[in-house]
Structures are given as structure tokens and as C-alpha cells.
Amino acid sequence: MDLALLRTFVTVHRAGSFTRAAALLGLSQPAVTSQIRTLERQLGRPLFLRQARGVTPTPIGDELAHKVAPHLDALMEITEIGLDEESSVRTLHIAGPPEFTAERALPALTELTRDDGQSIALRASFGTAEESVEGLAAGHHDLAITTARPRGPLLTATPLCDEEHVLVASPRWAARIGSGALHRAAAPSLEKLPMVEVHESLPLIQRYWATVFDSRPAVSGTVVVPDLRAVLACVITGAGLAVLPRYLCASALEQGEVVALLDPPVPPLRTYFLVVRTGTLASPHIARAHEWLLRAAVDWS
Template sequence: MPSLDLLATFMEIYRAGSLSAAAQRMGLTQPAVTGQLARLEEQIGELLFVRSRQGVAPTPRAAALATRVSLHLDALRDVLGSTEAEPALRGTVRMGGAAEAMTIRVLPALASLSGRGLSLHMTLGLAQDLLGELAEGRLDLVVSAIRPKHRAILAVPLVDEEFLLVGAPATARTIDADRLRTAPADALAALPLVAYAEELPIVRRYWRSEFGHRPTNPVAILVPDLRAVLAAVAAGAGISVLPRYLAEPALAAGDVVQLHHPEVPPLNTLYLATRRGTPANPALTVVRDRLIDAATEWGGL
């Protein structure tokens, strides 16, 4: 008979939809959760989840098992929860970051802390503006896409973003494949760009890194949200450069394709920034540590 610990881990995976999310909710490492699932599957003699880049999907056997055990496990948690609960957190942590990374990575990693009494106030915006608010004391922590230079700010590397040049499949078919291999910038020059801002910050960096100059392409759409950029690219409005973590589901679905494959992908480091010399704040420490732990499982973004 499977142990209660293995069944509890199974239910967390079933409800979270991914091994990493289940690990975060349980306060375990992902390898530990993977190992517990493997032991349960060995004891049952059947596969319980189908793995993919998007997470895990339960098999019919898993759905039947969840129906049988969920109510009993929840009842046990109610009885034992008071003796096993993590310590409560008091106060508010004011955070800032780019809308896309905060929505897709940061908020899911921190969501369970609200159950311990922590209040999170999020400000979404550009890194330079948010770092100014941090230095002036209006924010406690910023996930920054640029390295802070202000003396009042302490920053540690969190995770690297990997950038991909993408376009819709129909757009890709209009590009001369031989020319793309030998003179990629020329092969792409006539294609319109979809960009985050007028300065073409991400696109410009990619072009300079890979092609040695700024892009000369016409700009079709400017929209200050990378998720909207991805939607416009998938719809055929043009090409763009996006972080892998944002583009990967669309790549897997075939909505966009990677147009250029550099030997070393362009990277940008995200930093976790706080103010120097601030009084000890246990809640801020927990948030900071939770993000650092979560980033080890994100890998390159």
C-alpha cells in the first residue's frame, strides 16, 4: 500500500499541474518530488502523468486515484494542519518587475505565501523606473532586467533570460533559406518588426549581438507588453525577439517558429534588487529566498 506521504505528493502534482509547482507548494526540491512520484508509480505499476514542457497531464489511472484519495487526504490535513503549518508571516512586501516575468514566473512562485498571511503589493513597469522607486523607499524588492548602478541598491543575479528571434510559420516560408544561413540580417531586412518600445530594446540588442548592427527593418507594431508582441507575431504581423520562457509554449504549439539559430544564444541576466541597510524584514527575506530557490528550477528563461 502506498504511504500517505507519496499520496500527498501525488495530489499536489495532480492539482498543481507540474512537478516544479508541486515542489514549491510543498517546500521540497523538484528532484525530491520526482523521486516520490517514481516510487508511487512503481508501487502502483502504472504511469500516472504524461510529462511535457508545459507540465504534466494526468492519465486515466491518476484521475481515478485522485477521486478516491483527495477527500481523505484533505480531511487529514485539516486534523494535522495546526501542528505542521509553516510559521505565519506578517506585513507587506512591495515588489516591482516587468509584467511578463512577474505574471509567468514570479507570482506563481510566491502565491503560496499568501496562505501564511503575507501581503504582496506588485508594481509592474520598466526596470529603470522601478529601481528609482526602490532607491527612494517606495518598493522593497525589484526583479530587474538591468544591473542596478545606484549605490543604495544591492543586487544579486537571479536567472538568465535567453532570447529567440521568432516569426509565424507563414512568415518563415517567405525567407530565402540559403540567404538566411549566409547573410541572415539581409535575408530578414524586408520583414516588419513587432517591438516592445520605440527604441527596439530587445530587438536592437539581438541584432547588435548577432549581426553587428542595429536593425534596419520597418516597424509594424509597437506594444508595451511582450505577450501582445507574441500574439501579433503569431498572427503574422511581423517578426520579433522574445524571451524563451514566453515564446516556448507558442513554439511547441507551432504558432511561431525560431527563425535564427545562433551558436550561443543571446542572454540577459535578471537581478534581484533590494535596498542596502534596510532593517531586517523576515517577510522580505522569505520572499527573496523563495525566488532564489524557484530560479534554480526555472533554468534559463
């Protein structure tokens, strides 16, 4: 049986779409459709059910994918090892949220480029979780860091680390609020104050209020800027209150530039996931980066 047909079949099975599989394989959609039909004729069984949006594998299709995918991934690994021996540099494309990627992932991967015996060149893209996952699925990235676990067999997600959120303000605002007011009626007291956020929907403030106060904030953003590092800078200058990841504001807290207004017994957490296309960990440079980030993340929680 033609291995190219099986490779196309496994890609369609993981992608759930002829169109997406074509993009991953660098083929036209008619070519992918033709290869699947050829394989179905050879087997005498339908492998996919065509639907309005993508395809669903038949029981025979699922069985075949389960049997052949590990062997095709192993062949890919052999090929990639050979390529690594011929080329001294492999390029790794990573996507993720700008702050976390810049402050944590890229510094860790930069250590990999210095310390690893085989050189890795880095290319980073910033975007939302949805944008990063879509780019990964389309083959534009090798790794993606997201705050949402993607569904479906095309992508494989591994929990990377948890991020603690802290309600912070400048010392001037903290002094004006007073600890007594916070302990008596925290949410109403805070909602009278200016808020700094990354989006009009106040995603971090909403999550904090739901977890700590069991309520929804009746506020709107006074300053909205789409980068948490800029949010921190605005808070330091006294623009208002904000909810920030502890790793991002740890230095400012230590230096007294901002103050943590509350210390809840159960602080809000957000989980990051390290996502790859299923089967691509057979590529040594992707596998090394994946393992390296998981090791580094042990110290990030």
C-alpha cells in the same frame, strides 16, 4: 549615543542624499540635516561632504558606517521578528517588468503565500528598470526585479537569472523566408520584413542583431506595443518577426504557433537582478521572499 541619530546617519550614508534618506525615514529634510549635525557635533568630526547633488561620506563617516550598520540591521531584525509574532500577515511590495513579474515572479511568490507558515500579502507594480529602482530607493517597494544592476550603497542587487532571446515568426512568414536565405545572408533578408517590438528604439531587435549578426538593424517597427505578451500575440497572427524571451514563447514554439528562425551558437542573453534596499533583508518577510525567488530562479534559465 542616540540610536535614532545613528539610524539616520546610516540611512544617509546608504542613500547618498539627505532628501532621499528623509523619504525613507518618513522625516523632513531639515530634521535629517539637524540629526546629522547633532551627531557630527557629538563626534567632533564631519561625517559628510555636502555637494550639489547629495552628499559624500568622509573617511570618518565611512568608518563609522562600517562599524555601526551591521548592529543596526541586527536590531531591526529583532524588531521585525517581534512584529511578525504580533501580526499574522505582512505585506510585500514588489516591482518589475510586467511580463517577467506576471509570468514568473508572482506565480513563485504566490506559492510562498500558500506554503509558508507566516502569511504574506502581495502588492505588485509594473514599470521600467529605472522606475522600479527609483520606487525601491524611495521606499515604495520592498523588492525590485530589474535588467540593470543599480549602483551605490543604498541598493543591493543579486543576479536572479538569465533570459535567452529567440527570433520568431509565424509559420507562414518562416515558409516565405526559407532556411536557405537565412543561412546565406540572414540580416539583409530579415530587414525587409515587418518587425514587432515593444518600443520604437527596437531594444530587443537591436540587442539580437548586435550579438548574432554583429551589426545594427536598418529597420523600423511595423507594430509597436509596450508588452511582450502582446508582441507574441501579434506574431502569432502573422504581423511580422519579433525577438522574444524563450520562456514567454516556449509554449507557442511547442504548439507550432511560432517558429524559431535561427539557432545561433551563442544566443543573446539578458540578466535579471533581484534588488533590495541595503539592510532590509533583516525583515523576515522580505528575506523569505528574496530567498524564495532565488530558489525558483534555478529552474528559470
